[in-house]
Each structure stands twice: as structure tokens, then as C-alpha cells.
Amino acid sequence: MMADSEENQASAPGQEPKVFVRESTGLVKNVSFLDSISLNMSNMSIGPLFATLAGSTVATMVIVPTVTGLNLVAASIIAFLLGVPQVIVYTMMSRRFPRTGGDYVWLSRTFGGFWGSSLSFWGYTMETTAFLALVIILLDYAIGSVGLAMFGAGATFYYNFFSTPVTQFEVGAILFTILIAVNILRPKAGFTIVSVLTIFGIFSLLLAMGVLLSAGANGVANYVNSLGVTGAVVSKSSSGLSLIINGTSAYHSSGLPFDINFPNTIFIMPVIFAFVYPWLNAGPAVASEIKGKNALKWNVPISAVTAFALLTGALAVLYFVAGMPFINALFSNPVYASYGVNFFTLAMGVANNAVLAWIIGIGWILMQYGTIAYAVIVISRYLLAQSFDRFLPSKVSYVSQRFGSPIVANLITYVVVIVLLGLATYYYASYSALFGAILASMIYFVFVGLCATTYALRKEHGRAKGILAVAGIADAIVFAFISYQYLANRSFTGINWLTETFLVVTFVAGALIYLVSKWYNGKKGIDISLAYKELPPE
Secondary structure, X not given: OOOOOHHHHOOOOOOOOOOOOOOOOOOOOOEOHXXXXXHXXXXXXXXXXXXXXXXXXXXXXXXXXXXXXXOHHHHHHHHHHHHHHHHHHHHHHHXXXXXXXXXXXXXXXXXXXXXXXXXXXXXXXXXXXXXXXXXXXXXXXXXXXXXXXXXXXXXXXXXXXXXXXXXXXXHHHHHHHHHHHHHHHOHHHHHHHHHHHHHHHHHHHHHHHHHHXXXXXHHHHHHHHHOOOOOEEEEEEOOEEEEEEOOEOOOOOOOOOOOOOHHHHHHOHHHHHHHOOOOOOHHHHEHHHEOOHHHHHHHHHHHHXXXXXXXXXXXXXXXXXXXXXXXHHHHHOHHXXXXXXXXXXXXXXXXXXXXXXXXXXXXXXXXXXXXXXHHXXXXXXXXXXXXXXXXXXXXXXXXXXXXOOOHHHHHHXXXXXXXXXXXXXXXXXXXXXXXXXXXXXXXXXXXHHHHHHHHHHHHOOHHHHXXXXXXXXXXXXXXXXXXXXXXXOHHHHOOOHHHHHHHHHHHHHHHHHHHHHHHHHHHOOOOHHHHHHOOOOO
């Protein structure tokens, strides 16, 4: 069903003004089961996480205080278990509120327009624009790292070229512009692109795991030695690989290690949460466009379990092949970081086959491009839903009759992301300038959990009431802890003046937008608070 015209949106003379902008969103059911899972998988950004863990001089493993006992496999397992309440909340709530905008609709109908709209606008809509800019910069790093891995350690031009502020902005802006144009002109193709990129990215991840297992410790040792880092030697003995850097050694025993220092492992949790396990709101955000009840019911749990298996499996392969102490030492060394060494480039280096190496490298790049592609779609749905309730101006909810796409919402996304990309690249010359903005989503998810519990106590009955209420409380506790970690380790989580300003301005802006909209629409005889007492049309 296409959008109503602007003329038809207004009420006829003598009739009560309509609360909602129109009687339907104007979107159509184009989202398949595969598309819904792909959206969530791209949302659970495994590719960008690997780009953040290692492969640049500001990567996570480089800047953590210590990697002693920092067990990435255990961190992934713990993060997944802590994320189980989120899986339950999003599965149950999306079935009860199958509407465009997902958790925005839940919060605003449970907590009211002011708090629900302000929190959603702050904690997801605007935060995701910062996350988009961050991933665009990580995509530039990935392109440079793949070029460096393919054309030799001496070819630092490839890495440095894509690490400079001007190139980061220009290349990122061009690639982002293409996705915006596709989603405006061919919105159905936007979903297809996400699915194709996700599938190819998963294939490249599995291929990288297979290549590493096939190459074994000898392959890893030979490749790392071939980089020719001064003062560094990798050798293999009966006890495993040894990385000696200026007299400092890291060994491992054969088999998968279970050494763990819990404080050091928990310390890295905000990074895993920033990219992977909590991000299950993409499918629910396009719920009104999903075809089939099974897709609506199962897209969240299938996505969560698949992402857990892929991420944990990849990390376990690294540790199994080369050992936890060796991998930690390799990924935390700034010299190897300057060579772009991470999970994917290590697999490329040990492949000893140009075709396999190119597939792995291109797959990693496309996996990150898929994350950008998903976010373009989902942000526009949040903006559309917020406009549909008249929180944002009604023009934002305009859906082109010709293309079937929310043009204005896409253009708003484009402008905000380009501005943030410019600030991060030209001022800070680093993606870390945007990382701290993710705190907004961590706090937002606290309220998502509280929303689920409140809804359960008010509306649910029987076993579902207990399950949803307990899951909501557990969800809120988990994200309160993660939010505390962000604030307690500000230098590590990238909270600086730029992100602090962004967090404050976007929250205040959301609150002011609601108050101004309520006043403005009230002058026209429309009480926008009434919109939050019922579900919006599909």
C-alpha cells in the first residue's frame, strides 16, 4: 500500500483532526525470513568487532591495560549468556508490537510519549548515526588492511592511504552515498543487498576459520615471521608457539586453553556488547514489513544463536591454532597492529593462495558494508515511526508513491552521518572518537528491559507474565552494569568531549522536540499524547 498524499493526510472540514499522520505507513511487506535474519546478523556486527579488536594502533587489544588472562572465547560466552534476557525480551515484545519502529513503539506505549520518544530518539535513532560513522571508518581501515595483506608488508601505502582523515572521509562518504541512493530508489534492493552481503560475509568467516585450522601453528609462525618486524621472532616448540619481542615471550600449551583472569576478561565486555550480542532490534524495527509469522517469531533467537556460534567459533579457532597467550601478545602489540594484523588478515596471510586470500579479505570488507547497509534501513524506520506519531514533523514520514521508500528519513540519516564522519575523521582522525556514543544505547536498553517488565505486569497473564517480567529485570541489570563499565573506564571506552556533547545534545533535543511538537500540534487541535495510547496502523 502506497503512502497517502499530503492532501489526504489532513482531516476533512468538520471532522476531528487525525492523531496519526495517515491511516497506513505506506511501507509494503517486502522482508523475507532470510532478510529479517540478515538484518539482525548485520546489526550484530562481527566484522566491525574484529576490526576493532586488532589491526590498528587504537584497537581494543592494543589499548587495554593488560591482556594477561584476557580470554576472548570466555568473554564471548559470558556476553552471550548475559544477552539471553535481551533475546527473550525482543522475541516476545516484537510479537506483541509488530510495528515499524520496534522498541520505540513498545517504550512510547508503555512509558508515554515524552519518555518513550525522547529515550528512543536518543538511545537508538541518533546513537546509530554515530555508530554508522564509526563503522564507515572501520570499513576504510579494513580496505587498507586487506591491501596491505595482499600486496606485502612493505606496501604500507595501502594501509596508510585508507587511514588518513581525508581518505577516510572521502571513501566512506562515497560508499555511504551509494547505499542511501539504493534505499531511496530501490528500497527492496536495499534488503537484498543486506542479505547478500551477510551471506558472503559469513562464508568468508567460515573460510577464514578453515584456512587457519588447515595452516596450523606452523602456518601462523611462518606468516608472522615473514612480516619482518625488527626484534620479533616466532618459533614453535613442543609447548606451542613462542612470540619473542625484545626478550619477552608468550607460550601456549597444545589444545584450547582455559586460562582466564575474570576482571581482565570482563573489562573487555563493553566492546563485545557495543558490536554484537544486544543488537537484536533490526528485525523488530521492520516487523510490519516482515512476511510470515514464523519470521516474526524466530528471526531474533536464530540470529542470536548464529552470531554466538560464528564469533565464539572464530575466536576459539585462533586460540586453538596459535594459543591464547600468543594471540593476545600478537594482537596487543602496536607494531603488528600497524601491519593490520587481525583475525581476517592473519587467515589471508596463512592461506598461501591468492584466490582464497582475496575471498576472505573481500568478505570481511563486505561484511562491514552490510552493517552500514542494515543501519541505513533501520534508522529510516525509526524516524518514520517517530514522525508517524507526530513526534517528528509529518514530512519525515513521507513515503514516495513512486519508489515506496521514506525519502526524507533517508536524507536526514545521510546528513547527520556525514557531519559526524567529518568531525571524527578531520578532528580526531580516529574512529574511537565515536565509540563512547554507544553508551546511549546501553542506557536505552536498561529502559527497554524495564519496559518489558512493566508491560508484563500490566498486560500479561500466566507463564508469559513471569518469563517476560523476569527477563526484563535481568536485561535492565545487565545493561546497567555495562553502562557502569563505560563510565568507569572512560579513556578505554572513548568517552570524550565530542561524545559527551553528542550524548547531552541528542537527549535534550529529543525532549525539546516532543514538547515543541505537543505545543505545535495542540494549536491545531491535535493531542499527540493520544497516539501513545494505541498501536499505530501498519
